[in-house]
Amino acid sequence: MSNHLSGPVEDVTGQSGYPAGHPPRMGFFTDTSVCIGCKACEVACKEWNLVPESGMDLLGSSYDNTGALGADTWRHVAFVEQVRPRESAPVDLGMPAVGRPGGQEAADADRDVTWLMASDVCKHCTHAACLDVCPTGSLFRTEFGTVVVQEDICNGCGYCVPACPYGVIDIRAGDGRAWKCTLCYDRLRGGLEPACAKACPTDSIQFGPWDELRGRAQQRVDHLRASGVPRARLYGADPDDGVGGDGAFFLLLDEPEVYGLPPDPVVTTRDLPAMWRAAGVAAATAAAVMVAAFLGGRR
Amino acid sequence: MAECHPVGFQWVMEAKQRGAVVIHVDPRFTRTSALADLHVPLRAGTDIAFLGGLINYVLQHGLDFRDYLLAYTNAPAIVSDEFGDTEDLAGLFSGFDPATASYHPRTWSYDGARAAAPIGHPEMGADDHDERAAEERLGATGEPLTDKPRMDPTLTDPRCVYQIVKRHFARYTPEMVEQVCGVPADTFRRVAEAVTSNSGPERTTAWVYSVGWTQHTVGVQYIRAASILQLLLGNIGRPGGGILALRGHASIQGSTDIPTLFNILPGYIPMRRAHRRQSLDEFVAADAGRTGFWGNMKAYAVSLLKAWWGEAAQPDNDFCFDYLPRIDGDHGTYRTVLDQIAGTVKGYFVVGENPAIGSANGTLQRLGLANLEWLVVRDLQMIETATFWRDAPEIETGQLRTEAIGTEVFVLPAAAHTEKPGTFTNTQRLLQWRHQAVEPTGDQRSDLWFYYHLGRRIRDKLAGSTDPRDRPVLDLTWDYPTEGGHDEPSAEAVLREINGVGPDGAALSSYTQLADDGSTACGCWIYCGCFADEVNQPARRRPRHEQSWVAPEWGWAWPDNRRILYNRASADPQGRPWSARKAYLRWDPDLRRWTGPDRPDIEATKPPDFQPEPGAQAQHALSGTDAFIMQTDGRGWLYVPTGLMDGPLPTHYEPPDSPVANPLYAQQANPTRQVYPHPDNRTHEVGSQVFPYVFTTYRLTEHHTAGGMSRFLPYLAELQPAFFCEVSPELAAERGLEHLGWATIVTARAAVEARVLVTPRMRPLRAGGRTVHQVGVPYHWGGNGLSVGDSGNDLLAATLDPNVHIQESKAATCDIIAGRRPRGADLRRLVGNYRVRAGLTGPAGMERPDGTDQARGT
Amino acid sequence: MVPEAKFGSYYGRPVLKPPTWKTPDVPVYMFLGGMAGAAASMGVLAELTGRPALARVGRFAAAGGAAGGTVFLIHDLGRPARFLNMLRTFKPTSPLSVGSWILAGFGTLTGAAAATEVTGWLTGAGRLARYGAAVLGPAMMTYTAVLFADTAVPAWHEAHRQLPFTFAGSALGSGAGVGLIATPPSQAGPARVMAVAGTAMELVAERRMETRLGLAGEPYQRGRAGRLMRAGRALTAAGALAAAVSGRSRAVSVAAGLGLLAGSLVTRWGVFEAGRQSATDPRYTVVPQRERHAAR
Numbered sequence A: 001m002s003n004h005l006s007g008p009v010e011d012v013t014g015q016s017g018y019p020a021g022h023p024p025r026m027g028f029f030t031d032t033s034v035c036i037g038c039k040a041c042e043v044a045c046k047e048w049n050l051v052p053e054s055g056m057d058l059l060g061s062s063y064d065n066t067g068a069l070g071a072d073t074w075r076h077v078a079f080v081e082q083v084r085p086r087e088s089a090p091v092d093l094g095m096p097a098v099g100r101p102g103g104q105e106a107a108d109a110d111r112d113v114t115w116l117m118a119s120d121v122c123k124h125c126t127h128a129a130c131l132d133v134c135p136t137g138s139l140f141r142t143e144f145g146t147v148v149v150q151e152d153i154c155n156g157c158g159y160c161v162p163a164c165p166y167g168v169i170d171i172r173a174g175d176g177r178a179w180k181c182t183l184c185y186d187r188l189r190g191g192l193e194p195a196c197a198k199a200c201p202t203d204s205i206q207f208g209p210w211d212e213l214r215g216r217a218q219q220r221v222d223h224l225r226a227s228g229v230p231r232a233r234l235y236g237a238d239p240d241d242g243v244g245g246d247g248a249f250f251l252l253l254d255e256p257e258v259y260g261l262p263p264d265p266v267v268t269t270r271d272l273p274a275m276w277r278a279a280g281v282a283a284a285t286a287a288a289v290m291v292a293a294f295l296g297g298r299r
Numbered sequence B: 001m002a003e004c005h006p007v008g009f010q011w012v013m014e015a016k017q018r019g020a021v022v023i024h025v026d027p028r029f030t031r032t033s034a035l036a037d038l039h040v041p042l043r044a045g046t047d048i049a050f051l052g053g054l055i056n057y058v059l060q061h062g063l064d065f066r067d068y069l070l071a072y073t074n075a076p077a078i079v080s081d082e083f084g085d086t087e088d089l090a091g092l093f094s095g096f097d098p099a100t101a102s103y104h105p106r107t108w109s110y111d112g113a114r115a116a117a118p119i120g121h122p123e124m125g126a127d128d129h130d131e132r133a134a135e136e137r138l139g140a141t142g143e144p145l146t147d148k149p150r151m152d153p154t155l156t157d158p159r160c161v162y163q164i165v166k167r168h169f170a171r172y173t174p175e176m177v178e179q180v181c182g183v184p185a186d187t188f189r190r191v192a193e194a195v196t197s198n199s200g201p202e203r204t205t206a207w208v209y210s211v212g213w214t215q216h217t218v219g220v221q222y223i224r225a226a227s228i229l230q231l232l233l234g235n236i237g238r239p240g241g242g243i244l245a246l247r248g249h250a251s252i253q254g255s256t257d258i259p260t261l262f263n264i265l266p267g268y269i270p271m272r273r274a275h276r277r278q279s280l281d282e283f284v285a286a287d288a289g290r291t292g293f294w295g296n297m298k299a300y301a302v303s304l305l306k307a308w309w310g311e312a313a314q315p316d317n318d319f320c321f322d323y324l325p326r327i328d329g330d331h332g333t334y335r336t337v338l339d340q341i342a343g344t345v346k347g348y349f350v351v352g353e354n355p356a357i358g359s360a361n362g363t364l365q366r367l368g369l370a371n372l373e374w375l376v377v378r379d380l381q382m383i384e385t386a387t388f389w390r391d392a393p394e395i396e397t398g399q400l401r402t403e404a405i406g407t408e409v410f411v412l413p414a415a416a417h418t419e420k421p422g423t424f425t426n427t428q429r430l431l432q433w434r435h436q437a438v439e440p441t442g443d444q445r446s447d448l449w450f451y452y453h454l455g456r457r458i459r460d461k462l463a464g465s466t467d468p469r470d471r472p473v474l475d476l477t478w479d480y481p482t483e484g485g486h487d488e489p490s491a492e493a494v495l496r497e498i499n500g501v502g503p504d505g506a507a508l509s510s511y512t513q514l515a516d517d518g519s520t521a522c523g524c525w526i527y528c529g530c531f532a533d534e535v536n537q538p539a540r541r542r543p544r545h546e547q548s549w550v551a552p553e554w555g556w557a558w559p560d561n562r563r564i565l566y567n568r569a570s571a572d573p574q575g576r577p578w579s580a581r582k583a584y585l586r587w588d589p590d591l592r593r594w595t596g597p598d599r600p601d602i603e604a605t606k607p608p609d610f611q612p613e614p615g616a617q618a619q620h621a622l623s624g625t626d627a628f629i630m631q632t633d634g635r636g637w638l639y640v641p642t643g644l645m646d647g648p649l650p651t652h653y654e655p656p657d658s659p660v661a662n663p664l665y666a667q668q669a670n671p672t673r674q675v676y677p678h679p680d681n682r683t684h685e686v687g688s689q690v691f692p693y694v695f696t697t698y699r700l701t702e703h704h705t706a707g708g709m710s711r712f713l714p715y716l717a718e719l720q721p722a723f724f725c726e727v728s729p730e731l732a733a734e735r736g737l738e739h740l741g742w743a744t745i746v747t748a749r750a751a752v753e754a755r756v757l758v759t760p761r762m763r764p765l766r767a768g769g770r771t772v773h774q775v776g777v778p779y780h781w782g783g784n785g786l787s788v789g790d791s792g793n794d795l796l797a798a799t800l801d802p803n804v805h806i807q808e809s810k811a812a813t814c815d816i817i818a819g820r821r822p823r824g825a826d827l828r829r830l831v832g833n834y835r836v837r838a839g840l841t842g843p844a845g846m847e848r849p850d851g852t853d854q855a856r857g858t
Numbered sequence C: 001m002v003p004e005a006k007f008g009s010y011y012g013r014p015v016l017k018p019p020t021w022k023t024p025d026v027p028v029y030m031f032l033g034g035m036a037g038a039a040a041s042m043g044v045l046a047e048l049t050g051r052p053a054l055a056r057v058g059r060f061a062a063a064g065g066a067a068g069g070t071v072f073l074i075h076d077l078g079r080p081a082r083f084l085n086m087l088r089t090f091k092p093t094s095p096l097s098v099g100s101w102i103l104a105g106f107g108t109l110t111g112a113a114a115a116t117e118v119t120g121w122l123t124g125a126g127r128l129a130r131y132g133a134a135v136l137g138p139a140m141m142t143y144t145a146v147l148f149a150d151t152a153v154p155a156w157h158e159a160h161r162q163l164p165f166t167f168a169g170s171a172l173g174s175g176a177g178v179g180l181i182a183t184p185p186s187q188a189g190p191a192r193v194m195a196v197a198g199t200a201m202e203l204v205a206e207r208r209m210e211t212r213l214g215l216a217g218e219p220y221q222r223g224r225a226g227r228l229m230r231a232g233r234a235l236t237a238a239g240a241l242a243a244a245v246s247g248r249s250r251a252v253s254v255a256a257g258l259g260l261l262a263g264s265l266v267t268r269w270g271v272f273e274a275g276r277q278s279a280t281d282p283r284y285t286v287v288p289q290r291e292r293h294a295a296r
């Protein structure tokens, strides 16, 4: 049981009951170091999936006026502005091969300005809490290993909402059902890449077989680190993490929480056996209390 | 570039991945800066000083690419001793006429070489007393000289171009750059080192610009400055080099090639001018250079006339040359608006444009619209230009009254690009065919449909007319096949007409086939070949992995599907690549032809050692090392002996609104800039205390220009849902501006309100001995649509570059105060009070570009 | 000014999505369910130990609570068909699925029991139904704790060991409360014991939630949730105290019962609110995770 609820999984699709020969697990590697914050991904997603507009609010969080992922935002581009006094000697621009090769940081005369831009999405977790807790089976694992809501089955119970450790899925106002990224299930079935990846001009969003992407991500982070971007790190790419690794993982240039991501998410159902055990003991205790009250008590 | 050309920016990212250094020069820290290695903030409107500094750095340190310079540029050419530089004349060149605020370029010419009238500028230097005509001299790319200049290969003659350029820029030192631009000298040196060490035989540097460089009263000279630098460093005609103009609207390049401009004909052939009786041959003789490829202008012109008037165009009627419309001066968009206000322009077609929001000085635009008899707006949305009569800001203030506006407005729904086939010509001259994706709905029709059927109906009405003035319309070839229920003209047929046909009626394959005897017809000579072999070449989509890295089978580039212009310069004079790393073209002595991944930009079999016969014409007059084949002398021009309205060399002038006196010259602003005196079009005093801040206008990725294609769409509007301005924390503190609060930005033209974004990405600069705060004003907003707000363009005055009539919209001064603007008549009162405080209360006049009014620092 | 991110959060915005469940629907549903569970067991035990009045009260409270809880759940869902949708499958990993089946079974059994009692028909089956419901009673009292705990909400998830006891204790109290209100004191003795023992269980569990959960325990003490929890505790404790001393006084018994019921409801509400608070403030998500991460 515990292997089903947490920890690394060899074949998440197979574990969900798909017969051998199912397609490889597909996912995203979002390399934020090349994201230019154009939001083409956000718009393409809405266009393709007919997601409603999510409000005309000027949020003042840099250029981000979407705020967060939600029922009406399946891709969200975060913008974080950071200014630091110059720490290091200026980069030697003269030697062309040793420019600062990656990252969203530029030198100014006396300071380094970072403008982090990152496109967030549902993680299509190996152990997806939303899917685990969904009482109706509306959320299911597809043959591509992705996690999708079936809008005709969802009853809007909302359980998936607080269950998701990333705050991704949400109930759509006025509709009452849960919505999130489908990893463009319809496109995948048609042999197309997801709309957001297709629209991304810089290949910040890379779509492909999960195994392959992880190799690529590792190479990219190694390259960045080696060329002077020590803050580069992978997020969600580790199958040993609390959710068994994300189907959609990221290369970040700062701590995850800076982007609004949880630093160490754990799938809640990992503890489900412990929870039922505690509930069982509590129930038994309550039962014992009642029996005792009736048998031992005064009239 | 990341902001406005995100799809193109992927290649910058790719270059960066491969080790390229990316430097971003911009007053603001933008999404582009974030991905650059170095961001260089500078004071808006000072790039000539910056580029001039780089030119000076190259020349002072002897870092030019000498072999390239000697072989391919006019650095050795000797200039007339009558030429007087800005260094000697307090910021003016010789030949300035204060009465007309313009130059006579005679003294700028090469020594001994006759300064022929350049293509497109026949009036230049001529005595022309028609002022309006004098203002209009520009059109085609300019190749003026009929003879080759005298050369000093040692580059030591004090009158050679090299020495003149060196003297001209000598005062553009790093310290001067710091003073003018606010770029610390150290930062400047880092840029200079990066640029120069990345240039030469082994390496190239590219400059990429867009409207941050062009929308100035000296915009053309910005690009000229970059050209000088690139020629000095040998970065033109070579892979990874060049100056890349990132253009704007989809196919805005196409609309210059086959122009929607008033002063040129397709293929940069100049428009005919009124008041001058000219035969076709006189026209060509006046405009065409004798040598270089422009020497074939008659073939291009005759083929164009044949395409338009077909059988009617015959040698005995000069191929209907007299049917061409003629211009009598400036008919640019801003002149036209002033003429609307003056009542001399009565009708207006606005097609795919939203001038009430998108053009500088919105008030002027709307006053013009309100004074028309009729207005036709063809657009996708109900844009402000169509609804000004009921909701212009001037209605609110009482300056206009709906009841008093007599303009009859016709709004016609247009089909969008997805609803019709056709080509886009994009920024690198690449034609790409666009297939129709969906049928337009309702009454929406393509613009092609509109013009074709409009023409057809006019011709029906004129049918049978014997009035000679109707002949040009009746004789037009107007016979495109139509298809579908709405009789949509075939866009492919139009493309084929543009491509041109030979005597046998078959599609031509290259402009070199064009003849001047009427045997060929071609709608635009530079596009000749786009339908070669009767194949729609722009529709080619062969993946890049299935062809050479130059990808010649993706779309079709003009001219002749050539991907790098002037690519002869990628090889040394002997025809060998400058280096293995940067190899592109080479002369193959065995095959006796040029080989490489691209079409050579020289006759394929012209050997490097070719020397022209004396008296040879057109391209035959160019040698095997004359890489700049469109130029009469075959060379890249560091110094422009004629053809520009504002001088042969770039010179730093301050923008019309400037916070500081020009640190370099007594002459404050471009003396030849175009001004349009009007009470609502005043510029500010230099260093005005009333308008102490600089502001610049720009775009956001999330919106498109005047907003017609973004403010109305929920998915885009929600991404930037309100008009805002960007200020530094320092300015916010100085003016009490709060993040997400409101600010009112005031100029002598208007006052607008915007939400405030306080961001450290904006930072004050030290320039001209003072702190300069810059305010960022995106210009996308207006009153209609989902994301609404005041319009940034209301703040600007319309003052133009004299060469290409573009407005200064990147650098101006303003005041900014916390809080919302007053409403109604109080708004006009606020602006009026500012004008009084700033002393701008005289009659409409003021701000003449006479260049002599230096006390007021024009 | 564009605010700089603090303690590593994104403009202070939540990392998690707070539960979208409505109030009072969900707290009331949980309260009623818990009460009904306790009442069902209590009723059967009373029946077996010869306390007919208490048994009757237990039966009807169980049926009423189950029905009422279902009504509130349906209201939260929006329409009845959506509750039925819960039963289209059985999913052991979903406490809501398990819970729905428990609720459905319990509701059916208690409903049947009540119906046979009212009509007098099929009394044998009615008894079986009563006994069945009594067996399900303790599950009804605790499954909602798992429902809350099996989320990413820090105040709930981290409390997954304590919450069942809190809820069980609270349910004991509320079941006892109904007994105290509606039965003559002579038959309500066991209810008094249940009240005192349940309250003790709840208070101990709550104390542990406050002390053992680290930062995740904080929301139970702060803001609206803190106020509700304190009020719930006060009401419950007062109710239990009154129950303990009520002796033969009907009035005191009723007061005690009302206090226990109110306390139970308010406590559920407080737990709900604490969860919402902990999900809304990114600190509760980020800081403990960061510490956990650093410890590895």
Ligand SMILES: Nc1nc2c(c(=O)[nH]1)N[C@H]1C(S)=C(S)[C@@H](COP(=O)(O)OP(=O)(O)OC[C@H]3O[C@@H](n4cnc5c(=O)[nH]c(N)nc54)[C@H](O)[C@@H]3O)O[C@H]1N2
Residues within 6 Å of the ligand: B001, B003, B004, B005, B025, B026, B027, B028, B030, B043, B044, B045, B046, B047, B209, B210, B211, B212, B213, B246, B247, B248, B249, B696, B697, B698, B699, B700, B701, B702, B703, B704, B705, B706, B810, B811
């Ligand atoms: N998303 C999006 N893309 C677009 C458009 C759009 O509206 N939205 N418009 C299209 C069109 S029509 C065009 S013409 C292009 C324009 O493309 P760009 O030229 O890139 O557009 P802008 O944002 O107007 O101006 C560019 C930059 O110039 C800077 N700038 C201002 N003054 C100066 C100066 O004096 N010197 C320097 N070096 N920089 C200065 C501004 O801060 C701004 O960042 O974009 C095209 N692409």
Ligand SMILES: Nc1nc2c(c(=O)[nH]1)N[C@H]1C(S)=C(S)[C@@H](COP(=O)(O)OP(=O)(O)OC[C@H]3O[C@@H](n4cnc5c(=O)[nH]c(N)nc54)[C@H](O)[C@@H]3O)O[C@H]1N2
Residues within 6 Å of the ligand: B211, B215, B248, B249, B351, B352, B353, B354, B355, B357, B358, B359, B360, B378, B379, B380, B381, B383, B414, B415, B416, B417, B447, B697, B698, B699, B704, B705, B706, B707, B708, B709, B779, B792, B793, B796, B809, B810
């Ligand atoms: N302050 C300031 N002002 C500027 C600039 C700046 O940088 N700063 N930039 C300038 C520049 S570079 C430009 S290009 C202009 C742009 O300014 P405009 O051209 O005035 O503005 P757009 O919003 O691009 O207008 C294009 C209109 O065409 C419509 N349209 C789209 N497709 C079609 C079609 O197929 N047919 C027809 N008939 N209509 C269609 C759209 O709905 C839209 O309303 O703004 C200029 N103004």
Ligand code: SF4
Residues within 6 Å of the ligand: A122, A123, A124, A125, A127, A128, A129, A130, A131, A147, A163, A164, A165, A166, A167, A168, A169, A180
């Ligand atoms: S990120 Fe959240 S919504 Fe997406 S699969 Fe994981 S748990 Fe489900």
Ligand code: SF4
Residues within 6 Å of the ligand: A130, A133, A134, A135, A136, A137, A138, A139, A149, A153, A154, A155, A156, A157, A158, A159, A160, A161, A177, A178
């Ligand atoms: S809201 Fe829909 S998708 Fe989410 S848990 Fe409930 S039934 Fe499943």
Ligand code: SF4
Residues within 6 Å of the ligand: A044, A045, A046, A048, A049, A074, A075, A121, A180, A181, A182, A183, A184, A185, A194, A195, A196, A197
């Ligand atoms: S994969 Fe599809 S559904 Fe998911 S974010 Fe991308 S475009 Fe949207």
Ligand code: SF4
Residues within 6 Å of the ligand: A034, A035, A036, A037, A038, A039, A040, A041, A042, A077, A117, A118, A119, A199, A200, A201, A202, A203, A204, A205
């Ligand atoms: S499309 Fe790509 S580059 Fe643009 S915001 Fe999305 S991830 Fe970043």
Ligand code: SF4
Residues within 6 Å of the ligand: B004, B005, B006, B007, B008, B250
């Ligand atoms: S909007 Fe169109 S033209 Fe502009 S960058 Fe995107 S794809 Fe290119």
Ligand SMILES: [Mo]
Residues within 6 Å of the ligand: B247, B248, B249, B252
């Ligand atoms: Mo443009």
